[in-house]
Amino acid sequence: MFCADTDVELKTEELKPHSLKSNEVMVETHVLSCDAFIRTILDEEAYHGVVEIDGTLPAIGYGKVIAAGPEANLKVGTMVSGMMGAQTHTVIQANQAFRMTTFPFMSPTSSLGLMGLTSGLTAYVGLFYVCKRPRKGETVVVTGAAGAVGSIAAQLAKSTKARVIGVAGGEKKCNFLKDELGLDGAIDYKNKQASLEEQLAINCPNGIDYIYDNVGGSILDSLLDKINPKGRVVICGAISQYSGNLNKGKVQGPSNYLKLAERGAEMKGFNVMQYMWRIPMALFGMFFMYMRNQVKMTEHIEDGISSFPNALHKMFNGGHIGKMLVDVNGSLKNEKNPVIQKKQD
Ligand SMILES: NC(=O)c1ccc[n+]([C@@H]2O[C@H](COP(=O)([O-])OP(=O)(O)OC[C@H]3O[C@@H](n4cnc5c(N)ncnc54)[C@H](OP(=O)(O)O)[C@@H]3O)[C@@H](O)[C@H]2O)c1
Structure with a gap:
């Protein structure tokens, strides 16, 4: 059984944007998706790969590029999505961060939920x-x-x-x-x-x-x-x-x-x-x-990176309905999520 209090720990590290390699970008994470596969890779020989001791839990998400190496093809300010990891900031190769897709009339979180690959x-x-x-x-x-x-x-x-x-x-x-x-x-x-x-x-x-x-x-x-x-x-x-x-x-x-x-x-x-x-x-x-109002995704949002382990725990204990998301930098609190409402005949 996964225990949010004892199996993982929160670590703080200094950000070093100046040490980025030429093709790397630093991304400030906005929202993370909590997925069931993360639990499987805490065990040895897992099908989706394994997290080593002291390794960062993997997590798909989106965020903003805040620093870029000289040869990275992404500018500071670009919104990207990809394998961010369960962390507030990540350094990744620019070619592994994809320009974020947003969908008309949908909130940005739909890229992880309704329109997300794993949901x-x-x-x-x-x-x-x-x-x-x-x-x-x-x-x-x-x-x-x-x-x-x-x-x-x-x-x-x-x-x-x-x-x-x-x-x-x-x-x-x-x-x-x-x-x-x-x-x-x-x-x-x-x-x-x-x-x-x-x-x-x-x-x-x-x-x-x-x-x-x-x-x-x-x-x-x-x-x-x-x-x-x-x-x-x-x-x-x-x-x-x-x-x-x-x-x-x-x-x-x-x-x-x-x-x-x-x-x-x-x-x-x-x-x-x-x-x-x-x-x-x-x-x-x-x-x-x-x-056409035939499908909708209910979202369950947990606040802050420190809530990530508990969010994962909740997925295995029936503690959420719909898509489990973690609002890492508080951006969802400020967003207006447009919804499609049925018009009167
Ligand atoms: N094939 C693929 O490519 C692919 C891709 C993504 C996800 N998946 C699979 O899709 C499934 C759902 O993933 P999700 O991300 O959407 O998670 P989710 O359904 O949002 O969360 C997991 C749910 O599983 C239920 N659950 C947990 N332990 C259970 C148990 N012992 N017996 C019965 N139900 C249990 C819980 O609901 P209750 O409160 O009802 O127990 C919980 O809400 C997972 O099996 C995941 O591996 C497959």
Whole structure:
């Protein structure tokens, strides 16, 4: 289990803009994205790489160039995004900092959330391009449904006119799924009065045609038991398994996988990086749906770099809804976030 108080520490170092190498830039971090993969790389031999002892936690984010080496192709004042690391300032090669993309009618944070590679775009690619997409009348179940990827995957599934059921921990999140996202049902896997299987029987009386799975473990097993003939199971992630060592044989695999054979269903995993050629289409599609009020990203914002470890901890303890962000320099407090509101007829 990751412990925000004892597993990481905050260190202060002096900024030395004058010692930049010719192609380097120094970036003042504005906002960081908190992502589940960060937990996996705290263990040895992780698939996404490993953080060494005394190494800085990796984190995607955006910020402003405040100093540039003589040969860097980015000017002071340019807003850039990239792998900033969990720190207030970072020194990176100019070619590893990308000019920040902003989207009309959206707040800058959408570049990490709704339009971000590891959140909204992962949901878009996963739901529409990995297996045959959901269809009208089918039953879709999304796990981790109140989180960043899950809440978008659930709304995208809803746009196909399928019946969509979300799985999340706690009454508050389940109410969010039904009242805010308009899902057809919500299953509280932490409910002590009704088991997951009992809630599944009520919410999915005709079985499940499509599973978008973010959590793995025993929840995935229970869902597989109800998979329908020709069902599809998209493995996006398995957050219930990230607090062990993923590469040391400690992952709880689905013991119900034979249901796939019995019912002629398929299961396919993906990493968003394997679908980069789909990203332009995903950006276009997501923007179009946003403008039509079909999809929105709720954001949970923590303040200051010292909150980063706790933000990561919260992701594994159900402490947020939607996209987890860290406002490193306080810039979000001053921003007006434009929202698209429905016009009166
Ligand atoms: N395939 C890809 O390319 C790709 C890219 C990005 C992310 N992902 C995956 O997408 C998933 C969601 O990531 P995210 O960044 O959007 O995080 P998130 O959903 O915003 O946060 C994680 C959520 O997981 C739930 N959770 C934590 N521990 C759990 C457990 N033991 N059992 C069930 N649920 C648990 C928590 O919600 P509850 O309160 O409901 O428990 C929490 O809100 C992760 O598995 C991540 O690895 C995959």
